[in-house]
Amino acid sequence: MKKRELKVSAINNGTVIDHIRPGNAFKVIKILHLDNYKDTITITSNVPSGVTGRKDIVKVENRALSPEEVSSIALVSPEATVNIIKDYEVIEKGNINLPETIYNIIACTNPLCITNHEDVPTVFNVERTNPLVLRCQYCERKMTEKDIIKVMG
Amino acid sequence: MLHDIISIRDFEKKDIEEILFTAKKMEQYVDNGTTLAKGKILSMLFFEPSTRTMMSFQSAMERLGGSVIGFSDTSTTSVKKGETLIDTVSTMDQYSDVMVIRNPLEGSARLAAEVAEIPVINAGDGTNQHPTQTLLDLYTIKKEFGSIDGLKIAMVGDLKYGRTVHSLAYALSMYNVELVLVSPRELRMPEDITEHLKDTIPYIEIVALEDLPKVDLVYVTRIQKERFGDPNEYERTKNTYRIDKNSIKLLGNAKIMHPLPRVSEIAREVDTSPNAIYFKQARNGIPVRMALIATLLEVLP
Numbered sequence A: 001m002k003k004r005e006l007k008v009s010a011i012n013n014g015t016v017i018d019h020i021r022p023g024n025a026f027k028v029i030k031i032l033h034l035d036n037y038k039d040t041i042t043i044t045s046n047v048p049s050g051v052t053g054r055k056d057i058v059k060v061e062n063r064a065l066s067p068e069e070v071s072s073i074a075l076v077s078p079e080a081t082v083n084i085i086k087d088y089e090v091i092e093k094g095n096i097n098l099p100e101t102i103y104n105i106i107a108c109t110n111p112l113c114i115t116n117h118e119d120v121p122t123v124f125n126v127e128r129t130n131p132l133v134l135r136c137q138y139c140e141r142k143m144t145e146k147d148i149i150k151v152m153g
Numbered sequence B: 001m002l003h004d005i006i007s008i009r010d011f012e013k014k015d016i017e018e019i020l021f022t023a024k025k026m027e028q029y030v031d032n033g034t035t036l037a038k039g040k041i042l043s044m045l046f047f048e049p050s051t052r053t054m055m056s057f058q059s060a061m062e063r064l065g066g067s068v069i070g071f072s073d074t075s076t077t078s079v080k081k082g083e084t085l086i087d088t089v090s091t092m093d094q095y096s097d098v099m100v101i102r103n104p105l106e107g108s109a110r111l112a113a114e115v116a117e118i119p120v121i122n123a124g125d126g127t128n129q130h131p132t133q134t135l136l137d138l139y140t141i142k143k144e145f146g147s148i149d150g151l152k153i154a155m156v157g158d159l160k161y162g163r164t165v166h167s168l169a170y171a172l173s174m175y176n177v178e179l180v181l182v183s184p185r186e187l188r189m190p191e192d193i194t195e196h197l198k199d200t201i202p203y204i205e206i207v208a209l210e211d212l213p214k215v216d217l218v219y220v221t222r223i224q225k226e227r228f229g230d231p232n233e234y235e236r237t238k239n240t241y242r243i244d245k246n247s248i249k250l251l252g253n254a255k256i257m258h259p260l261p262r263v264s265e266i267a268r269e270v271d272t273s274p275n276a277i278y279f280k281q282a283r284n285g286i287p288v289r290m291a292l293i294a295t296l297l298e299v300l301p
């Protein structure tokens, strides 16, 4: 038990995103635009977990990300939790809630959608959460969970 | 009232009713014109040709006393030189008071409305939306029957790719109507629409025109050759749903609508039957588009 705790919280300052669906850690980093982050990011994959069987964990050092800031990762991991760490202590902990609109995070699956032809951000409105259904604000096509995973690569 | 006319999904029933009411008021100006929109300019950005739709908007604006500028052939414009949609729209935004856009890319009209300060009307964005067609369809139904509520309406033909029937079905779901969807299995109404219908109004799906129950109205759609891999399959389907002097007997007294242009879904001999109202329907595009333009320009009498 002690060992596992160590794995999760062993950063000095920053954010630990826990309970990510196994295999989705890189998608989470992509969604948060942390691909070019200057400080350390640690990814732990396939950690045994009582909740979902297995999970991924992402630790971002020296940056506090609020649950609101990371809410869009619910697209690929609705069960994820966010822990903000200061001096090795969890000072804030929260679940994430998918926002009503998903702004400029995923591409539209419709090749004839204007967002795939003009340099404009994509906007999706969340129509349903379980199962997840988004609708493109432009072409009005539906995107399902399967489509989302596909466009995330 | 809405600032732009982009998608039937933006409309509430009261918005539709307001347009239909205004269209009726516009009827008095259809023959002799008016000066309500004098000094106003409508710009038409047709990135793909559609002569019928374009002339209908032009006629409506000129009846209102306004004038029209624009293009319907992008080969002679800066669009050909690689100008973005956003830049073309921003320019026309400076030259006119209301804009009509047709572009094969889906969502293009929504983007244009975000960029332009003047009101934007969607005259077709690919297979997505063509809201002025839907509004003129609704106006035709209301004018013919006095009320949309209480009607039983059949939609016949290609219900999968026909955007006209998608929007019309969506709009009709705001009324107290029953729908009968008649199509070959491979051209059924998409699930996205039927799921919405399940939550809103009663409907049934049938394959054979022979099984059509008694309805008030039959909305016939074009069956397009390019939707079929097998040309024989196209010929067979086309003939199955063709309305001619024999198959019209299956429709009883039901009125027949069609968004036009038709290919061969309705035989010429049907044109003179009392059932046929599709030419009236096309004419109704004028008062409806006059109503939309005058409302957006805020020049209502």
Ligand SMILES: [Zn+2]
Residues within 6 Å of the ligand: A108, A109, A110, A113, A114, A115, A136, A137, A138, A139, A140, A141, B107
């Ligand atoms: Zn789209």
